[in-house]
Amino acid sequence: MNRHEKIQQIAVTAAQMQEIEGRIFAGGMPVAALMEKVAGLIYKRVQSLFPNSSVPIKVGFLIGPGHNGGDGLVVARELHFRGYQVNIYRPFSKLKDLTAQHDLYAQSLGICYVENVADLQDCDLIIDGLFGFGLEREIKDNLAEAINELNEWSKPVISIDLPSGLHTDTGEVLGTAIKATHTLCLGLWKLGLLHDRALEYVGKAELIDFDIPWTDITAILGETPQIQRVTTEFIKQHLPLPRPPVTHKYKQGHLLLICGSRKYAGGAILTGLGARGSGVGMLSIAVPESLKPLLVSHLPEALIIGCEETGNGAISSLPDGVNLGSYDAIACGPGITTEATTIVEEVLANNKPVILDADGLNILAQMGTISTLEKRQATTVLTPHAGEFKRLFPDLENLQQNRVEAVKKAAELTGAIVLLKGARTAIANTSRIWIIPESTPALARGGSGDVLTGLIGGLLAQGIAANTNSLVERVVIAAWWHAQAGILAAKERTELGVDAFTLTQFLNPVLANHFSSLL
């Protein structure tokens, strides 16, 4: 893996970034030289995003008291030299030394300083250098009002490092925050940018790599950082491709899906199609007896098991002769309704890897999440959305806003692999956390989660059959794959055109697009 690929997999907190920065300075790099280098990369990127033309672009700068402001001033100076019409709004009198020096020089060059943020309203572009990872308290009073006013203008805004006002680690809005259209994150991805609640502020985000020595990164984060930003390169390493040249269907995993009810028949089909997309060797699907013909017609390759059903058409028990121990993995939950308690209890009592979703999770919550999972030896995967998560882990409610912390705690409490669905799906086991950095709101649609459950099940079953010891990676692959299928489908069909059935048809093209070298 090259440096670019490796660096994209890292996400850091403010404290970690400060420690890494400290090592660079201790190594002898002058602070001013690093700022010059970083700002040089930023202004070149701004130039390519907004090239100057015969009519100069008018750029408004927001300058804060620290080194984020210092970066901003160097960018302002360089764009001034390149013919941009630069205006600076700096609502602070006390500046850090280096920032103050750049400020003096900008003034000596005759760059225009304005008194009020309103004076920037006719700018074509705003650059936000108010605060970076040094923001330590709420933004209040006049500055908060200025930011709120600017957010009303709907102009292009480029934030340096991160949108000012966002907490670097949690993405929480401290008072108020800049709504950027672009964020140029410096050096290493800041964890806060990967939180759902930050997304409406971040816009298009990209990393500006300024050559932080790898030894300084690993000295602070270790060889395998605890938090991983999931990239294509990671997926490529863990994808079950290519297959061994000599194999057979059972060696490629046997997955049992337990899903559906009279009320939710479609959920069973979608889960089955998700599993189909995974390439799993053998697929068995247990559904209420009355759904059997429907499932056979949609998934002719699968073995459909008709189960005895309750008066409302939920699965009441598996038929005699079905041995849960004979499958590599079992995925249970989509569409089963909360009546199917017996089957969930039976599945959890078994010693095979289990994926629980939807009403499977609600039943687990009723059984007692932690006490039930304590008894399990085999892997359990839980795939809640925020509402299900709350029911599963009522004691973690105060963490709901900090999704990364919440998923980490949930995994620690249960020993399970927990996948918390969201705009930035987060997955944790007891030692690490993975975040899917790209997705699409097109996936916010009924049935989309059923597809994911099938996909996870299929990948997990293949992993078990192949004796791989990295099962959590299979769950991460499924989440990434699902998101990418949504993105690809939305590109072709718009964000409104990605119903769950359509989504299943984009699973395979994602692989073909990204991994042609493995085909």
Ligand SMILES: NC(=O)C1=CN([C@@H]2O[C@H](COP(=O)(O)OP(=O)(O)OC[C@H]3O[C@@H](n4cnc5c(N)ncnc54)[C@H](O)[C@@H]3O)[C@@H](O)[C@H]2O)[C@@H](O)CC1
């Ligand atoms: N880490 C690195 O390796 C590099 C960092 N650089 C820049 O330096 C930034 C960090 O610089 P700093 O540590 O100086 O921090 P910031 O520039 O983010 O801001 C810190 C300053 O803001 C004040 N402040 C914090 N919260 C406030 C609030 N709510 N209201 C008013 N004032 C507040 C603090 O007292 C301090 O003076 C990065 O984000 C990045 O832009 C780059 O210059 C070069 C490389």
Ligand SMILES: [K+]
């Ligand atoms: K900023």
